[in-house]
Amino acid sequence: MSSAAGASLSMARYVELLAQRRPHVVRLAECLSLAAGVERAMLRRARLLFLPRSTAGLEAELWFSPLVEAAGDHTLLFAPEAADILRRRLASHPRHHREEVRKFTVEAHRDARAVTRWFEEMLWADLVPSAAAERHVRSELDRVLRALASGGQAADDLSRWIQHYLPRLPSGVRRFDDAWRIQVASSERLGLEPPDDPFLRPPSSITEARALVQRELFVGVAAHSDGVELSSPPADGSRLIVAPGLRKVRLDVVSTLATEPAPVRVQLAENQSVRLPIAVVQWLDGNGATTMSVAHGGAASDALVARSADSAGASCAVHLADGRIMLYGRLGSETGRVPAASGERRRRSLAMSPDGLALAWIEDGAAVVHDLRTGAERPVSETSEPGDLVQVLFTSDAEEPARVYAGEDRVSVLRRQGASLAAHGVSLGDSLWSSDDASCIAGIGRSGKLWVWDSEGPDTESLADGVTTVSGTPDGTLLVWATGDGTLWYRRSGAIGTGVVGAAPWQVTGLAAAHDGSVVAAVGGASKLLVWELRGTPSSPRSLGLRFCADRVHALSDGRWAVSGSGGPVEVRTEDGRRYHVTPDTQDPVPADEVPAWARGCVLAVVREPSGFGFQGMADRMAEIAAQGVDCLLIRHADEIPGSEDVPLPGGMRFNGDFQAMVLSAQQHGVRVVVEIEPGTGFEDTVVDRYSGGLLEDVRDLLDQDVDGVCLVYEGSLGHGVLNDVRHLLDGYGDRLLVRIHPTMDWTVAELDFGGPSTGDLGCHVVVPGWDEPLARAVRAGDLGAVRWGADRSYAAVLTSVLGVRLSAGPGAQWGHSVPERLTLTQQTFTAAVLLGLPGCPVLPLALLNQTVLPALTRLRRDHLALSRGTCEVVDLGLPEILAVLRRHGDDSVLCLANSGTREERPRVPFDRLTAEEGVLLVDLLDGTMMPCSPSVPAELVIEPHGVRWWRLMPAARTPATGE
The missing domain is CATH 2.120.10.30 (TolB, C-terminal domain)
Structure with a gap:
């Protein structure tokens, strides 16, 4: 029997006994049981109305009775169990008496706060259940739920009262799902966890209720060498994600390296940063292929591994910083746990037997052996060896570990059967190695000196410092x-x-x-x-x-x-089902003169002539823009923006205070802003060099508006002297981007803007050539994947050529890819999806990024470094309709396929072109489905007309013992 049920039964017996001995006390309490609280004046009026022949002493008797949970100077509050019993007794009285009590309660509290009257209304509706009463309860609960969802200070105040009143409602009201939603939603508004649900609703009901009052919040995620850091508001340099929350955000963090990943729930409050360490153990074959992987959320003080390949016990034990020991089997699944030591005791110097059947450690200065088969622990027999016990070592005799004792200038190793090996003049540190039979010992002294001693050789020998x-x-x-x-x-x-x-x-x-x-x-x-x-x-x-x-x-x-070790890629999951893949960049750092780190492979969302809705309108929509996965806004040429205190800027643009509001809103939402300049419009190429002085002033004016970069648009060639001047100016501001757009020029001419052969020629960060005609022609003709050369080259051939040029270009440059304008909306959406799978910077109209699958692809591109920073190989599938590219970054590989045709295609994956592994799993990044692929079982992929699909290549699981 639960404690609550026991308390209720005890109270029922008490009320029954009290009704026999002091019936007037119970009668008076019944007449007050429909009230949220009973004031002294209300108590007096109730006694005079319902028990007119009683004396004032009856009031005092009730005030100090066990029926009352709390009584202050002016008000008493019945205990919840007593109130339930009193209302059930009231329900057994004639109808006219119940209605008289109801009328008295309403009159007494006609001036009370609305939530108090609502609570008493619910008590009355539950008194005599009926269909009409149930409809009324549902309606009232829905009204409160909508009030909580409305937001504002009033909703917060209501939440505080709900926390007081709702747990006191009778179970007949609390059984309604909306009552539970009210309790969860009010808790969420106050930053509290909901209480236990007595009706055992599914856990999803909590998430659904929280969603009623939550809003989208921006959270920063940064992958570090030891794990992941989450911050609210986002910390500088962190990856921006969107998650539902209010006063706290709940996120599940999963290491993608684990064979059987276990999510770790992180609760992030306002103005808080949480760092979650992740411990990782991986088993690699001689070629570096992963055969098994274990990852656990939490800091680890040590990770122990069984040396035997066919271990009958645990393959791995991870000793967490909180004292627990996690055990994992041969396939990477958790097989058990050893709880932390009780009290103030701490374990140190853990060791695992070669067969994985036993653990040993030092606890309270003594050695302890833990049998993993039975869970039994036993102390190792004491010894008279001088010095302190500093380490235990498992030798070939797993039943009895060797023990290492250290004194001031003597180290001794007590081996099995009592044999001792001593070294004199040694000051031992924490690092010690032993052969299997403990006949050879090597240790590092505190000064870094390497000492070696064995049973066959001299006393001690120093090998190195x-x-x-x-x-x-x-x-x-x-x-x-x-x-x-x-x-x-x-x-x-x-x-x-x-x-x-x-x-x-x-x-x-x-x-x-x-x-x-x-x-x-x-x-x-x-x-x-x-x-x-x-x-x-x-x-x-x-x-x-x-x-x-x-x-x-x-x-x-x-x-x-x-x-x-620690760290690695993680998946961050939000309560509403969104998933973000966060990968630490384990490649070499980017040189200072290259593309700003934030712009490598970023999506440039083009906004043309924002005067149509104004920069203030963009500022108001910035949360929506960021949620679409936009990294950077590229503001193309705009008309004059009317307003006071206009600031004249290049190319006929005039920005008022609304522009600063837009830039500030973008910064708050983690979105960068790059603005177009048209240098020397109408000038001849020979004049452009002389115009550089004015161009630099225009660029400086823009940068002083705190924009993140400028975009130069010009038909001819600016020349390296002008580009160098602009680049040096941007570099002086730090972390700024230079984009160059060629409206009609061929990409071969645009290559010059990458920079010259000398180190003094810096060039642009992003170059957008006018090579969209082959792309538009291929999309309209449905032969995006055709590979042919000649006068009428295919898009795949141009892509291969351009990528080759980029790989040999100067430092600090990447290609930009734009969407051709002379296409239908469906064709433009498809083309944008294709460009998101290519290297460099896709230049996409902002209006397109809310179309169908594009937001999901944009977020995936930001999640996977293979898609934004990886190499690119065009794979010929023999189908002119299908463009296939393979993106790689480190060991992250993604296969991107696009079907430009008008019918469904089922290409077979050329396995030998993808990987050297014996087999892989193709994981669909959009829906998570998996498909095995190997030379003997090639995968057949289904791609709908004008469809784009991305698959991640993951090594197929192999049995560690056989390598199969």
Whole structure:
């Protein structure tokens, strides 16, 4: 029996007993049970009206009785359980008495606040249930729900009273779904969590109720080396996402690296920033392909891996900062948890047996062994070894871990069966490595000195200084270590002297040697695993790309590597079902003279002549514009904007204060603004160079209006001298964009604006050539994917040629792709969708971005670096209607297909052109469906007429033990 039910039963017995002994007290309480609260004057009038022969002492008896939950100087409040029982007793009285009590209550509280009268109305409607009463209850609940959704201070005040009154309504009213919605919506308005639902409605009902009062909020998301940071309002430099919320936003964060991802709920309040660490462990084969992956939300102090490839126990244990230990099996799924130690106790120096069947750690200065099969824990027997217990190590005898004791200048290792290995004159730090049988020990002292001692050799031996990490083969025949400058060293058992493996570009934090001693792997907090073949002479490593920052590496018995670290790509899910893929850019940083980081691959949304609705109208619509996935607004030539305090600007444009309001609104919503200039309209090319002085003044005037860049539109060639002047001016303002549009010129001429061969010629950031005629012709003819050369070249051929030119162009430039104007709306929408899958900057009319699938594609492009920054390869599918391009960035690969024809097409994927993997999963980025693809089972994709589909390529799961 629940405590609430027990309290109600106890109160029922009390009221029954009180009614037998003091019937007048219960009778008076019944007559007051329809009131939200009972004032002293109301109590006096009720006694005189319903019990006229009683004395004033009856009032005092009720005031101080257990029926009352709280009684102040002027008002009493019945306990909820007592009020329910009293109303049920009142309902058993004749109708005329009930109506007399109702009339008395209404009259007593005719001047009370509206929510009080509403509460008493609900109590009366529930007193004698009927169809009419139910309709009335539904109507009243709906009225309150609409009032809560209206917003404003009045809705907040109503919410506070709802929090007081609604839990006190009888269950007959609270059973209505709208009553639950009112309770959830009022909690949301106040930034509170709703109480437990006694009627066990589905969890989706909470989300639906919150949506009634929520509004769209902008949240910043930034992927870091250790995880993801969420901020409200968005922090500088963060990715902008839209999520429903009010005083807090609820987001689910999922690591896309996990085999079985588990969402982590993050609640973000106003003016708050939350950083969610993400611990990652991945298993890689010799070629760097991922065979299994584990990711967990939360900071991890350590990640332990079973060395045995066919482990019968756990394959991995992640020790979280809160003390819990998460266990994962061979397929990456969670297999169990070890709760945190109770009280103030803390675990440290965790170790896992090679077969994954046991864990060991130090707790309260003693060693503890945890059996993962039974969950039993047992202490390891005490010893008289001098010094403090500093580490436990599992040897080949998994039943009894070795223990390391450290004194002032002595380190001893207590092995199984009581054998001890001691080293004198050693000051031990935190890093210690042992062979499987603990016969060879290597440790790093606090000063960075590497000490080695074994049962066969001398007492101790110092091999190197400035060492950051040490490892070796399980049999102890090979020892490898790294020094602070990134150099890797090795020594073989019985050999004289040491050798150099190679050098890493960063300080090594994790090191491992293959079991046969032929290969050495290292990580250092970067997104790479470096692998050297141990040949006896220094060599260059193979670099295996990772999607997270790795700091530890472990060698498995089957030749695979287990790499642990943090960070990686995540998916952020909102309560209303929107999903945002946030990928940290693990590529090399962009040089300072290249495209501003915010503009690399961004979508330029073109607004022509905003005077039609005014810049103030744009400012008011900025939230809607940002929600469409717009990164940057490109303001093309506009008519004069009337108003006071006009500021004259180039090209006949005049902006008043509305322009500043639009720029400010754009900044608040994370949208950039670039404005067009037409330099020297009507001048000959020879005059343009002399015009540069005035052009620079025009550019400076615009930049002083806090815009994010300028767009130059001119028929001829500006010349590198003019472009250099403009670029240097923009660079002085920092993080500004220079766009160049050629209205009618061929793209081969536009190439000159990328910059010349000398380092002094900077050129433009984005160049938009007049090459839209081949695109328009291909869309109208339905042969977008045709590959032919000659006088009448196809769009696919032009695209291939242009991309080739871009790859060999000067620094700091990318192509812009515009939508041809002489197309129907359907054709323009299709063309815009095609351009969103190409590299560079799509230049799309803002009016198109609310069409059908375009907002979803725009957001996906921003989510996937492969689509905005990746390489591009045109793939010939043998179908002239289908344009196929493969975008790659790191290990993120997206296949973009567009059908320009008028009928459905079913192309087969050329597997060998896509990947070197044995098999992949094609994940549809629009609807999430998955399709396996391999040489033996090629995928057949369905693309509707004028349809665009994007598929992400993900490695197919393989069984770790067999590699299949």
